Amino acid sequence: MIRLEQVRRAYAGREAVAGVDLTVERGAFCALIGESGSGKSTLLRMINRLVEPDSGRVLLDGEDVRSLAPEQLRRHIGYVIQSVGLFPHWTVARNIAAVPALLGWERPRIEARITELMALLRLDPRLAKASPASLSGGQAQRVGVARALAADPDLLLMDEPFGALDPVTRTALQTELARIQRETGKTIVFVTHDMDEALRLATQVVVLDQGRVVQDATPSGLLAHPADDRVRDLLGREDRGLRRLALRPVQSVMRKPGPASAPAIAAATDCRAALSRMAELGVSVLDVQDEHGTRLGSLHLADLIAG
Amino acid sequence: MPRLRPDPVLLPLVGALCVTPLGFAFVTAARNRLVSGRPVALLEAAEGPAALLGLAGLALLALAALRRGPWLAIIAAALLMAALGWIAGDYATTLSASQPTARVSLGAGFWLMLGLAALCLVEAARQTGRAGTSLATALVAAILALLLLSGTLDQLSILREYANKRDVLGMALLRHVEIVGLAVLPTLLIGIPLGIACQRRPGLGRLVLPALGVVQTIPSIALFGLMLAPLAALAAWQPELARAGISGVGMAPAVLALLLYSLLPIASNTAAGLASVPEPVRDAARGLGMTPSQIFWQVDLHLAFPALLAGLRITIVQATGLAAVAALIGAGGLGAIMFDGLFTGALDLALLGAIPVIGLAVLADLLLRLASPRAIA
Numbered sequence: 001m002i003r004l005e006q007v008r009r010a011y012a013g014r015e016a017v018a019g020v021d022l023t024v025e026r027g028a029f030c031a032l033i034g035e036s037g038s039g040k041s042t043l044l045r046m047i048n049r050l051v052e053p054d055s056g057r058v059l060l061d062g063e064d065v066r067s068l069a070p071e072q073l074r075r076h077i078g079y080v081i082q083s084v085g086l087f088p089h090w091t092v093a094r095n096i097a098a099v100p101a102l103l104g105w106e107r108p109r110i111e112a113r114i115t116e117l118m119a120l121l122r123l124d125p126r127l128a129k130a131s132p133a134s135l136s137g138g139q140a141q142r143v144g145v146a147r148a149l150a151a152d153p154d155l156l157l158m159d160e161p162f163g164a165l166d167p168v169t170r171t172a173l174q175t176e177l178a179r180i181q182r183e184t185g186k187t188i189v190f191v192t193h194d195m196d197e198a199l200r201l202a203t204q205v206v207v208l209d210q211g212r213v214v215q216d217a218t219p220s221g222l223l224a225h226p227a228d229d230r231v232r233d234l235l236g237r238e239d240r241g242l243r244r245l246a247l248r249p250v251q252s253v254m255r256k257p258g259p260a261s262a263p264a265i266a267a268a269t270d271c272r273a274a275l276s277r278m279a280e281l282g283v284s285v286l287d288v289q290d291e292h293g294t295r296l297g298s299l300h301l302a303d304l305i306a307g
Numbered sequence: 308m309p310r311l312r313p314d315p316v317l318l319p320l321v322g323a324l325c326v327t328p329l330g331f332a333f334v335t336a337a338r339n340r341l342v343s344g345r346p347v348a349l350l351e352a353a354e355g356p357a358a359l360l361g362l363a364g365l366a367l368l369a370l371a372a373l374r375r376g377p378w379l380a381i382i383a384a385a386l387l388m389a390a391l392g393w394i395a396g397d398y399a400t401t402l403s404a405s406q407p408t409a410r411v412s413l414g415a416g417f418w419l420m421l422g423l424a425a426l427c428l429v430e431a432a433r434q435t436g437r438a439g440t441s442l443a444t445a446l447v448a449a450i451l452a453l454l455l456l457s458g459t460l461d462q463l464s465i466l467r468e469y470a471n472k473r474d475v476l477g478m479a480l481l482r483h484v485e486i487v488g489l490a491v492l493p494t495l496l497i498g499i500p501l502g503i504a505c506q507r508r509p510g511l512g513r514l515v516l517p518a519l520g521v522v523q524t525i526p527s528i529a530l531f532g533l534m535l536a537p538l539a540a541l542a543a544w545q546p547e548l549a550r551a552g553i554s555g556v557g558m559a560p561a562v563l564a565l566l567l568y569s570l571l572p573i574a575s576n577t578a579a580g581l582a583s584v585p586e587p588v589r590d591a592a593r594g595l596g597m598t599p600s601q602i603f604w605q606v607d608l609h610l611a612f613p614a615l616l617a618g619l620r621i622t623i624v625q626a627t628g629l630a631a632v633a634a635l636i637g638a639g640g641l642g643a644i645m646f647d648g649l650f651t652g653a654l655d656l657a658l659l660g661a662i663p664v665i666g667l668a669v670l671a672d673l674l675l676r677l678a679s680p681r682a683i684a
Contacts, residue, residue, distance in 0.1 A: 050594060075596035085591030089609045099595050147595070157594075 001026050002047060002155070002189070007056030009042055016042040017053070018211035024189060024204065026154075029181055031198035032191045033234065034208035040191045043208070044157055047189065048077045060155070075099055078148030078156035078186075082163045084140045086132035092118075092143050093128040099151040117146040120180060138169035145177070149184075156188045162197070174201060195234050199223070199243055207231050220247055245271035245304065253304060254288045254297035262287040267296055271304050278304075316430045317372035317380055324365060324387075324423045331416035334395050339408045340464065340653055349416055352398040361390030368427060380431035381439055385446040387424045391417060392454045399462035410464040412655050464655040468648075472659065476644065480663055483640035486558065486630045487667075490565035491623055498570050499615070502577025512578055519571035527632045530567065534560030535636065561633035568629060569622040576618025580611025613679055620675040627668040631660070641667075 002024040009017045017039045024030045032040040045051040046058055049070040058065045065073055086095050093114050094101075100110045118125055121142040132140060141161060148156055161177075162170040178201055181188055192198050198205050199219045207214040207222070207230070215227035223244045226232045235243060248271045265274055265286040274286060284301035332346030333353075353361060364387030371380035399411035432443040460466050469476065505512030522530070538560050542549035553559045584607050592602045634642025641660045648656025 048594060050590075071596045071598050073596070074594060079591070079594030081587060081590060081594070083587035085585070085587035087588060087592070087606060102596055102601070
């Protein structure tokens with residue numbers, strides 16, 4: 001569990017973080033969202049002491065982060081940044097092994113961990129010997145995430161990790177990250193300025209503006225009750241309804257399978273995609289099927305909208 | 308008949324090769340080593356099989372230039388270079404048989420033709436790629452070895468100077484390397500930490516690097532001269548130092564001046580190399596939990612290494628050249644032979660001093676290029 005208590009930090013007289021209290025529960029996926037200069041990166045970097053607060057405390061599982069040497073602390077917290085920052089003179093494998101090597105793991109254990117992580121991040125094992133310069137942007141960030149997970153930290157800090165990627169690669173990596181978080185149960189604190197990304201991945205969304213917390217809520221709570229106009233702006237005034245639909249899987253609103261066979265839709269689809277499909281096909285009923293083609297239920301336009 | 312496809316680079320070079328003998332003396336012949344010689348044209352000097360080889364080389368080169376045959380051009384240019392050496396050597400041998408004190412020096416025509424043939428070789432090698440470059444290098448080395456070992460060139464003035472000065476030349480070469488080594492080693496010990504400090508404290512860098520830049524603009528003779536007075540005074544004040552060989556003339560001021568010249572390339576390249584380490588890489592290194600010294604040794608230094616090595620290369624090449632000038636303040640080395648030749652008017656002796664200086668610089672450059680890691684890209 002992470003607790004920030006009244007943390008402040010000023011740069012050249014301007015407060016980047018102006019008194020923030022924040023709690024992130026163990027296993028949570030917390031997105032810090034806001035515009036440039038809202039203090040979200042500074043806040044994130046306070047957790048692993050890359051930035052020291054002028055005042056206030058940062059507690060990890062009840063312990064002040066200042067009780068540990070910064071290097072010791074950081075070796076047990078994963079860290080991923082937008083520009084990846086792979087060591088260009090090291091191979092992919094050695095990059096991934098960076099923290100285990102710092103922690104003095106035995107060679108066989110490191111080798112095993114590299115293999116395991118490359119599989120987890122779906123990296124081709126042949127890339128182990130490759131130089132970072134030969135990787136695509138998406139591959140490089142996969143290696144960046146693998147490097148952050150190498151010593152199996154409980155907590156992962158990510159500073160706009162997918163911001164520099166093209167939309168297709170970004171979506172693919174978001175899916176991977178969601179899967180990894182499900183599989184490993186890590187606590188993730190994630191800085192982004194992309195509301196769709198935050199709503200899609202996070203269990204807790206913290207909206208920041210000028211160094212203060214404007215709202216701290218679940219994605220659906222944020223959509224249902226935006227605290228003020230700044231949050232409404234971030235959510236996009238026209239898209240709010242659609243974004244709420246996107247949070248809901250079709251299985252949560254479908255009825256029992258009906259007799260008439262309607263066009264099929266996969267059970268994993270969200271309600272926004274289902275609505276789009278209805279509009280595309282000009283129908284008001286869809287047939288929900290699992291991956292084997294078994295009919296699970298039927299989806300009605302009225303139920304979608306009624307939410 | 309196959310279609311002509313004139314090579315735009317080789318053809319003008321071949322044209323120049325054809326007209327050069329008309330305008331410039333191929334060699335000069337003098338009664339002894341100190342008087343100036345009489346110009347001898349290529350057509351006058353060339354005879355026998357050497358002349359035939361030269362003609363064949365030129366004809367083949369012309370053919371290669373007209374038909375785009377880079378492999379033929381490599382061989383033809385090499386043959387031509389061999390013939391040029393052979394003709395000059397033969398002429399010297401013939402002349403010295405009748406007049407033992409006569410001296411035959413290589414003239415402007417020889418050097419120009421050799422240079423043009425070498426350009427043909429380089430261009431043809433470039434067109435054929437790696438294999439051609441290897442072939443050209445091997446051919447040139449073989450020809451040079453053959454001409455020198457067979458004694459063909461022995462009667463040329465420069466080789467007669469070499470025969471007289473063989474021992475002195477060896478000593479001078481060692482002395483030259485010693486001066487450069489004594490200057491470069493302390494430069495590394497001072498320059499690298501200085502470069503690191505300049506990069507860490509930009510204020511210091513803005514002060515130190517321009518100051519070292521000013522040192523670079525001081526002409527070498529002036530800087531050697533500037534060293535005379537303080538070192539002489541130092542030696543007079545502390546006789547122990549004088550006994551250890553420190554004085555206003557000789558090695559000490561030469562090494563000190565070279566050290567001052569060498570600091571800029573080492574320090575500024577170290578600083579530039581460190582500054583080129585991408586900020587995200589440092590951020591990631593900190594974020595993963597590397598200590599500042601781990602970041603320095605495992606990341607910064609590795610990424611700055613190519614720039615550092617480039618600085619070392621510049622330094623050694625520059626110091627090798629400048630050390631020749633240091634002979635003027637009595638430091639010895641190859642410069643001593645060079646100036647000996649210049650001041651006595653024996654130009655071939657000056658050449659004998661200058662060629663190894665160039666050779667040393669080229670060799671150092673080549674070795675350090677081979678040693679530098681392939682660029683990270």
